Amino acid sequence: MGIQGKANLSVGWITLFLMGTDLFVVSPLLPFISETYKVSPETTGWMVTVFAVTYAFSAPFFGWLSDKKGRRTIITFGLLLFAISNVLTAFASSFLWLIVSRILAGLSVASVTPLIYAIIGDIAPPKRRGTWLSIVVSGHLTALWAGAPFGTILEYFLSWRSVFVVMATIGAILAVVNFKTWESIPKSDSTRKLVEGNMLRILGSVSVTTIWAISMYALYVYLGAALYSENRFSSSEIALAITFYGVGAVLGGLTSGKLTDKFGEKKVSNATLIFLTLILICLGLFFSSGGWVYFLLFIWALVGYAGFTSYQARLVVEYPKERGIVMAWNNTALYIGITIGSMIGGYVISIWGYSLLPYVCSIAAVASFVLSTQKVNNQKKDQLFQ
Template identity: 85%
Template sequence: MQGRVSLSVGCITLFLMGTDLFVVSPLLPFISKAYHVNPAMAGWMVTVFAVTYAFSAPFFGWLSDKKGRRAFITFGLLLFTISNALTAFAPSFLWLIISRILAGLSVASITPLIYAVIGDIAPPDRRGTWLSIVVSGHLTALWAGAPFGTLLEHFLGWRSVFVVMAIIGAILAVVNFKTWKSIPIGDTTTKRLEGNILRILGSVSVTTLWAISMYALYVYLGAALYSENRFSSSEIALAVTFYGVGAVLGSLSSGQLTDKFGEREISKTTLIFLTLSLICLGVFFSSADWIYFFLFIWALVGYAGFTSYQARLAVEYPRERGIVMAWNNTALYIGITIGSMIGGYVISIWGYSLLPYVCSIAAIASFVLSTKKVEKPKNNRLFQ
């Protein structure tokens, strides 16, 4: 029962974090109008959030390995409540940007630590399944949380979205504080980041390349579908739904496969299939009859790979789990940023049709890097 409660709390918490991340983009037109700024300027809300998250997540991961995870998760949710309330009622665009910086800081102290704490408490033979469940909570926000927020904006205005998230954040702060109370502090305070930091960065760079293979195309998916297939807005929404459902199912299914066949084997196998699915997506991208299917398959194998690699990192770095999960999330955001830049460059020169093939190259590179085994350090100690 305690395991079910922990998984439910972790899943719901990450769903809220994912909603906060994914809901901003569809709200940008309304926000830019409210503060009399152009959409490009309003886009800084997303940029400052991502940059703050990327730089602060490793710091919180390191502290949680030394001091325990419960306090930092609770702190993050309280800050999340404050930041979203400030976003809802920001008196100026400057304060709006400040609120998103605080939001990035709060999510950085929540998301990777939820992954880490689930890795801490999960039974060794069920770690993959447990991690896949909480990852699916984050991914569900892609096709459920963001559309719900957009619907809420239609009836009550965009500010209501952030008010609701602030209220839920406050409730979850109490729930998380009580949920992780049973975890002995001694399990985390004795942990130290041992060994060469470069080996950890090498491991999480697999995630950076994976993110490039997913987001160099996904960022421009709507525009690509309109350009290549003349999709309407409803057809684009349906395509994104197929992608989102595939992502959730991929995450959930990979957990059981990982527990059965091993983290390393599944993470490598899914990267091979990710490469193949991207090539097929490129071949059939202009075919309206097949595009939904291959978008589903792409997300299915892609996020199965992400979840299995999270489980692999949890196993290969048991003593540094908090900071490794944090660095892995930073690597994810770096990959998203680089992927969007690469995608923009590709479409400006060659057009949208080449994007799936460029993504497949990143997937191959991610697979090659993932085949390298983690070598244990000798006697180096950092951040002690």
Template identity: 80%
Template sequence: MGKLSLSVGWITLFLMGTDLFVVSPLLPYISKAYSVSPTTTGWMVTTFAVTYALSAPLFGWLSDKKGRRTFITLGLLLFSISNVLTAIAPTFLWLIVSRILAGLSVAAITPLIYAIIGDIAPTNRRGTWLSIVVSGHLTALWAGAPLGTILEHFLGWRSVFVVMAIIGAILSIVNFKVWKYNPKKDFSRNLFDGNLLRILGSVSVTTIWSISMYALYVYLGASLYSENRFSSSEIALAVTFYGMGAVLGSLTSGQLTDKIGERQISIASLFFLILILICIGIFFSHGAWVYCLLFLWALVGYGGFTSYQARLAVEYPQQRGIVMAWNNTALYIGITIGSMFGGYVISNWGYNILPYVCSITAFVSFVLSTQKVQKARKESSFSVGT
């Protein structure tokens, strides 16, 4: 049953990641189809992210009260419908509406998969189990999006969304069959139990971490082209190294988390992230070194994200669904702020300074993780023990 649950969780999150990452390379074709500017087409991504960020906490709260299986199943059905609407949208306005529905559906799926894996995983294997399903989402970064691009080449961009809709419909049935376990909680008390501010403080670590990662990643291709004179194939290879590091970092982090501890690994990962970002700033233009650095950057960065997910699952056992949802909202907020922040830094100081600025941001995340989250864990442990 464990292998089946992990397989279903992995495939489901791979599909969710593909839906997120595949839109970017398809934007030029969509822009041409609707005769709108690339900037306007970018609203597909923006509306998706904003909808996700706003609705994920609601689904997390509802799943803590009513169980997770129902919302995951309904979310996958809505995912299929929204992708069909994206494929057949007659106008750009319809297209935007379809991406809003897609953001709503993914918000009902992704954080709840994390939460339900946290529910059913053996205590001494929780980090490993979470790392496996997280790797599904990260694999879409370097595998799902390219597969979508290949499909576009042969059948057109609309076919990409049709295929995802079909897979989503199949997965709705599979997920409904697999997730039979629903955690029983004492609903006579408030699920927040006075912890809302503490939860927000905990997930702020993810927001700052996300800024430190995505402020640089969003402009990675442009900086490789501008500073290193990389060709398109060299940029693709660099992104592949990054994607491989992300997946391996997630999987390795899960095993280390189970052996050493969630708190220790999450804090250590942030510390090494600071150092690697500084090294990227120093050696970014030193030829082939950049491939190794991008691999290490993703290895440490996403290893930290996975261990922190496991850490939150342990620290908030009674609010696991909503905490995972808020953490994913924090991730998307960080991505949005990071993209704007990175653009501001580049416009004013250039690409070369951005890794150093990101290292400072990572240091802020490191400090927050050692203070606020540690305090939350002590209180949570005390409350559970009593």
């Protein structure tokens, strides 16, 4: 890997780390924001909801636009909007303006995150594409266990508003850095309209990510409450468990890249879904086993996010001329899966309790595997017909 390649990956990693931090840092800050604006915690939670909904609906548009106008312009615009939206969040005079600022933040992140994946897929050497994608994905995943705690520490010494001021400042700097970094990257040469069967094929492909997200987040959303209920974990023990999960997610994403480059995207993505099913069953059997749960959470995240990273690489290979829109739709599918997963998890808890959640997630993992292999079979038939 040359100096230019390392520079590109570094910029991509840092940018995705910032985008992930903006996503994950809000949750631990909600109590302080709620107190500032004198609203209930449930109402404050709309900050997360409007962000996620805006992201899910706007990401495909930015992906399509980047395939037409070039990724560099859209990424730079997104980072400038990111800086503006976080300044508005920091200094919002009312809760209504706070919600407006988070809608703008959702737009900004939707115009950056999937396009970083796409542009790395554009420039990566074909035999190293899996490794390159796994590196930048690890930036987003690192925010899961490092970005959010850093924001919490910053709030402790200064205020919750300072967290968003810092992110806005870094976003403005990264707008300039990204504009210079992707200067020599040519625009996509795709002029095909994504209509008729091609769009249906894309939606079928990204639906695998939706089911995968259900298998991960139906339990993860309620993980803290489940650990307290089933194991009587203290707050520090829950934090340690989340750390094990976060480290497993980062390592899974990184190791997946090399495995993908060696064995191929389809083999690795399908194999990880099989192992994910087995791990979730084991997690269900030994969830109340005390210390063993740390190890199981680590393995769960390791296998789960290895599958997510390899599937991203698979989509990049299968859609070489529509990477922008495919990565955008894949991120939308991810958010839809997270939302559905949280709803399913809440329903399961209300009727059967926490102990059944890992088994429900394992069923989703099996469904994702079946859908993934079915997609491969359909592609082989299409190629044979052609």
